[in-house]
Structures are given as C-alpha cells and as structure tokens.
Amino acid sequence: MLLIFPPVAKPCEPPAGIARLAGALKAAGDKCQLLDANLECLLWLIGNPVAASDTWTRRAATSRGRHLESLRDPDCYRTPDRYGRSVSDLNRLLNMAGRESGVVAGFSDFQDRRLSPLKSADLITAAERFSESLFFPWFSTRLPEFLARVTDVGFSLNYLSQALATFAMIGFIRQHFPKLRIIVGGGLVTSWARRPGWVNPFGGLVDEIVAGAGEAPLLSLLGRNGDGPGCSLPDYSGLPLEQYLAPGLILPYSASSGCYWNRCSFCPELAEGNSYHPVPPRQAVAEMKRLSLEYRPVLLHILDNAISPALLDLFQETSPGAPWYGFARFNKELADPAYCRGLKNSGCVMLKLGLESGDQGVLDRLHKGIELGMASTILQNLKAAGIGVYLYLLFGTPAETETDARQTLDFVRQHHESIGFLNLALFNMPLCSSDAAACATEPFYDGDLSLYTGFHHPQGWDRRQVRGFVEREFKRDPLVAAILRRDPPLFTSNHAPFFR
Incomplete structure (x- = not known):
C-alpha cells in the first residue's frame, strides 16, 4: 500500500x-x-x-538554497530578521509558481x-x-x-x-x-x-x-487484524526526516483523539460528535520515550486537542525523552507554581492555551470552564517557570459583544509580559452547532462541502464590525502589537518554540 x-x-x-x-x-x-x-x-x-522580471522574485530564486538551509539551522532562529527574510523569499517563490x-x-x-x-x-x-x-x-x-x-x-x-x-x-x-x-x-x-x-x-x-x-x-x-488507535507506535522511517524545514526533527505524537473537555459550545469537535479516546498515559509516555530514543528529535509536538490532566500529572514524574510542546487547558493544577516547574523539568518549552475571551461572562456562556483569576495566576506561573505561552483568542462568538471584546483587550494588556505569542481568530459557526439552531443563519461559503454557516449575531455585532475591531483597535494597541511582531511568519506556532 x-x-x-x-x-x-x-x-x-x-x-x-x-x-x-x-x-x-x-x-x-x-x-x-x-x-x-x-x-x-x-x-x-x-x-x-x-522566470520573473521583478527584483524580489529574482533575489529569492538566487538565494533559495541558502534560505532552505537557514530554516534547518538553529542559528537562524536566533536572528528573527534572517528567519523572516528566508521564510518570505521562499514563500514568494511558491506564490509566483x-x-x-x-x-x-x-x-x-x-x-x-x-x-x-x-x-x-x-x-x-x-x-x-x-x-x-x-x-x-x-x-x-x-x-x-x-x-x-x-x-x-x-x-x-x-x-x-x-x-x-x-x-x-x-x-x-x-x-x-x-x-x-x-x-x-x-x-x-x-x-x-x-x-x-x-x-x-x-x-x-x-x-x-x-x-x-x-x-x-x-x-x-486490507483483511488484517488490529486493535485500532493506540495499537502500535507510529513509524516515521519511510519519510525524509532530514528535509523538513525546521532546525532539527520535530516529531509529532498523538496521545488522544477528540477532546477530554468537549463542552465548549463553539467547538467543531462537539458539533461533529467526536468522542474522546486517550492512549493510557503511562503507555503514551513510554511510546514517546521509545520514539525519542529511536529518532532523536529536537522537539516533540504533542498533537492532542488538549493534553489530559493525567498525562500532565505523569510529566511531574518523568520526561517524554525530548523537549515538548502542545495544547493544554487552563487547568487548576497549573495554578500551582511547583506544578509548572515540574512541567518545565520534564522538557516543556511552550504550551498553547485557548483562552478565547478575557470576559468572564463570555467564558461562562461558552462553557469554557475557565475562571479568569486562575488564568491570570497560570500565566504568571508559566512565565516564572520559563514555559512559553501561545495564547489563542476568538472574537465574534454569539456570546460576545464589542464591550466584552474590549475586556479581552484589557486582559491581554494586563498580562502582556506573560504572553509570548498570540493567535487571533474570528468565529466561524459550525454547521451542526447547537448555537446555529438558536441563531438566524445564512450561507457562509458557496459550496456543498462548507463546514460553516453564516449567522445573525444576537447582539447585532456582525462579522464586519468584529473584523474592524480586531484590525483597527486590538492589533494596533502597542502592547498587543509587540506580541504579534514576535509570531514566526507563516509557520506561527510550529516554529514558535525555537524562538524561546
């Protein structure tokens, strides 16, 4: 096959x-x-x-070999301008193709x-x-x-x-x-x-x-027997592991499918009815150690929608064998400074955290299960432990108004020193979301394979206004802009751990 x-x-x-x-x-x-x-x-x-007549494309073509090697060189990630030029020039060649x-x-x-x-x-x-x-x-x-x-x-x-x-x-x-x-x-x-x-x-x-x-x-x-998910180790041996655009091998690993929380009202996982199937935590750690020993990655990328508390607890005892990063929730355990230090000692270099909003009422209506005071403590603890934070925010949900969005701006401003990187997204309503049934909807994309639906915001804060707020007010705040400038262009969170 x-x-x-x-x-x-x-x-x-x-x-x-x-x-x-x-x-x-x-x-x-x-x-x-x-x-x-x-x-x-x-x-x-x-x-x-x-073949191109413009200077940018000609320059990019001449330097393409050097740029490719730069993205595989750890020193490049210590010089953001050099990194940005390599990414930009190579992407220009792809754009023009x-x-x-x-x-x-x-x-x-x-x-x-x-x-x-x-x-x-x-x-x-x-x-x-x-x-x-x-x-x-x-x-x-x-x-x-x-x-x-x-x-x-x-x-x-x-x-x-x-x-x-x-x-x-x-x-x-x-x-x-x-x-x-x-x-x-x-x-x-x-x-x-x-x-x-x-x-x-x-x-x-x-x-x-x-x-x-x-x-x-x-x-x-294929007429074979197997136990399905978790029955065997991933096999990367048939892939050109030295050719990827990173300063060493990033090895992806899934310790689960689905999401253990699975309650956020806006989430496609909930809308699609995807169930949660974890690899037993001790098995997952053992597999990560075996993979790390075999492939010698510079970084493990844990792909879970949210790393389970049980797996994070196990990282207090042992390392997966290589530096690692992945998505986690604002769990109460992270409010303990010693717990965050334990994750750092296990090799954690960065956590991606979905806050979505800096307004408590919005978080409650979205069923996020996050208390803002605890989130504030967690951000401070992670910074003190030396763990980077890639924070995810979501604007324009049915639960949010423009006033609420300004609360998010205030939260980011107050915690700007603890936030390494930001991902800003506009809400797309999943077709089969329970919220869609409660809102007046309309076509979002022209196509029978679209996964989203347009909707009339219950508070009248339409998509155009949301986009305007994000572009003209949120992103232009000096403290926010400073965080956004740190984001690796195009590769974003995939390369962010190397800028720690």
Whole structure:
C-alpha cells in the first residue's frame, strides 16, 4: 500500500497521520510505503522557480538554497530578521509558481481562482483536468515510481488547502492505474462525512471514505487484524526526516483523539460528535520515550486537542525523552507554581492555551470552564517557570459583544509580559452547532462541502464590525502589537518554540 500526504500544508514536521497508519500496518505484518507529497512538491516548486522580471522574485530564486538551509539551522532562529527574510523569499517563490494560471500556493495555503475546495463538483473537475494542476509535472513522474508496485493508495486529506491537489492526483491515478483501490481519510474527510445529510459525491473516483481514526478501518479493508488507535507506535522511517524545514526533527505524537473537555459550545469537535479516546498515559509516555530514543528529535509536538490532566500529572514524574510542546487547558493544577516547574523539568518549552475571551461572562456562556483569576495566576506561573505561552483568542462568538471584546483587550494588556505569542481568530459557526439552531443563519461559503454557516449575531455585532475591531483597535494597541511582531511568519506556532 502507498500512503500519501498531499500538498499544501506547513512542511516543518513529518505527517503524523500516515506515520500512525504505517505503524499499524507494520504491527499487523503488512508492508506500506509513505510519500510526503506535500514536502516534495513544495521543495520541487522552490527548486524550479518561474522566470520573473521583478527584483524580489529574482533575489529569492538566487538565494533559495541558502534560505532552505537557514530554516534547518538553529542559528537562524536566533536572528528573527534572517528567519523572516528566508521564510518570505521562499514563500514568494511558491506564490509566483502558478500566479499566471490563477493559482497561489504558499507554505500554509493554496488558492485557485478557477476551482473551490468547498464544491464537490469542482473537486471532481480537478480530478478530470488533473493535467492542469500546478503539481502535475511533479506527480505525473513521481507517482508512477510507486504505483506499479502497490494495490492500494491512501490519501490523508486534513485541510482545505490539500483538497484540490488530492483530487488531481486521484484523477491521474484513475486514468493511468485504474485497477488500484483508492482510499481517502483524514481530518477534513471526517468533517465532511459528519455533516448533516452527508451523501458521498465521489463514488466514481474514491473507492473508500474513512471517517475518524483510520487504523482499524484500514486494517479491515486490507483483511488484517488490529486493535485500532493506540495499537502500535507510529513509524516515521519511510519519510525524509532530514528535509523538513525546521532546525532539527520535530516529531509529532498523538496521545488522544477528540477532546477530554468537549463542552465548549463553539467547538467543531462537539458539533461533529467526536468522542474522546486517550492512549493510557503511562503507555503514551513510554511510546514517546521509545520514539525519542529511536529518532532523536529536537522537539516533540504533542498533537492532542488538549493534553489530559493525567498525562500532565505523569510529566511531574518523568520526561517524554525530548523537549515538548502542545495544547493544554487552563487547568487548576497549573495554578500551582511547583506544578509548572515540574512541567518545565520534564522538557516543556511552550504550551498553547485557548483562552478565547478575557470576559468572564463570555467564558461562562461558552462553557469554557475557565475562571479568569486562575488564568491570570497560570500565566504568571508559566512565565516564572520559563514555559512559553501561545495564547489563542476568538472574537465574534454569539456570546460576545464589542464591550466584552474590549475586556479581552484589557486582559491581554494586563498580562502582556506573560504572553509570548498570540493567535487571533474570528468565529466561524459550525454547521451542526447547537448555537446555529438558536441563531438566524445564512450561507457562509458557496459550496456543498462548507463546514460553516453564516449567522445573525444576537447582539447585532456582525462579522464586519468584529473584523474592524480586531484590525483597527486590538492589533494596533502597542502592547498587543509587540506580541504579534514576535509570531514566526507563516509557520506561527510550529516554529514558535525555537524562538524561546
């Protein structure tokens, strides 16, 4: 079997999904090959820049080799200006690669003015016209190297930015290797399959759609036995681990699927009905230690929606074997300075924390389970322990008014010395959210695969006003602006731990 991670996604760490599937197949005695088409395609575009008349693109093309090496060099991350220039120049080459044909690629996005990944008809068109894909010159020569030796092809489709390229490759395989079975899974596919009234529109192209954790369904399709999630270690050995754009190997690891809290009213996890399945904490730590010993990463990226209190408690006793970071909640345990020091001693370099709002009433209405006084103490404790904070804020929820949003601004100003980085997002209403049923809704995106719905804010604070507040008031506050300037461009939280 061939497992493919398609473009476009940030090429800074190996794809965890196909590595996890490879581990399950290996444990069941089956063989598979891994292809990080995302990394290969982006490096191919950078290595074959388009001819350009503008100075920026010519300069970027001339320096592309040096820039690639810079992003793999720890010294680059000690000089933000050098880092920013490398990222900007390389992304410029990606931007320009398909501009004449209406395509704009980048390290974290892919847009095609001709086709939308939100429309199943456009994805089918992408499959039919695969030779028009920006990536066709690459996959038309690279895929045949693998496909003559396999019977099944699996695509890990997680982001909208990957959808058009995925279906272009599917179209190529259907025409040139019609006997191969094509299986598609991943986070985006799971969200599609859990939309109300979902009917698979890709029956003529895709043989199997897998929603949710893919290990057990994939083993079943291949006639193998397995225990599903958590039955085996991820296997990264089939990936080019030295080529990712980071100062050493970042190794992703999932200690759970779903979210143990699973109560936030705005969250797609709750709206889609995704259940929580943790790897037992001692098993998770043992696996991280084994992976760290085998691959020697400079950083472990724990992918959980929120690292469980039980796993954080275990980190008080032992280290996972390498420096680590990931998402956590504002748990009461973090209000203990000694507990934060224990996490630091285990190797924690940064925690991503979803505060969403600096107004207590909004937090209560969103069922966040966060008390602002405790959040304030936690931020101070993490700073004192030497753990970085990447704080996530969400504006424009039905629970929030403009007055509430200014409370968030006040909270950030008061705690600016304890906040290393900020992620600012505008709220998108999930289609199947309980809040959607309580609001007057309207189409948000034009497409049958949209996962969100527009809505009329109950307090009249519409999206245009929210965006205006964030852009013209929140971001322009001097203390906030200073935090935002620290954010690594394009790679954001994936590279932020290296700027600690």
